[in-house]
Amino acid sequence: MAEITKQQEDQPMRFTLTHYRKAGTAHDAFMKWIVEVHLPKAIPLFKKHGITGYALFETPATFNDPLREKMAFLHPTWEVADYDCLIEYTLPSAQTIENVMTDPEWIEAVQDQEDWVDTSKALLSLGYHTQYLSEGKAINLPQ
Known part of the structure; x- marks a missing residue:
């Protein structure tokens, strides 16, 4: 297993x-x-278990179908995901997932x-989110 850096340890x-x-x-x-x-x-439960963020990334066919056509030309080995949405939770720990899913x-x-x-x-997927570009400004890059 990869070692967790100090920067990651301090992140949700x-x-x-x-x-x-x-x-x-x-x-x-x-x-x-x-x-x-x-x-x-769901949101009251998220709050109950310390989840501090929930984002819904919607992927409608009206965006993905044209993207799929462009990628067939620009990068034919790439696949465009076909799911309807991706949900991103910000959690205090990995244990939070089990805590929520087993809550009556x-x-x-x-x-x-x-x-x-x-x-x-x-x-x-489970991991850390590190922003490297925010409002046009590079951040969190090694000096």
Whole structure:
């Protein structure tokens, strides 16, 4: 396992999760369910468990289809991801993931998830987020 640097040790962790909508569900309806139905139930739990950030990166076909066409020409070996969204959580520790997922309130908050999400395709990652360009200014680079 790679050694954790002091800079990383002082940072909160980032947990990402991709979601694909259930077959037969429109992208817009899926995103509406996440934002208007799921998140109002989930955010109180995130706060309860010390999650300090939640970002939803939406990837509609209206963006990805043209990108896929361009990349076929510019970089044909690259694939454009086909998930509907990527969710990024900012966590105090890796243990937070298990704490949330085993909380009975979380089970209630995701009770209708199988109606909307193809959970068999979820992709997860856990790590650190380090910004190197912010508002046009280079940061966190070695001196």
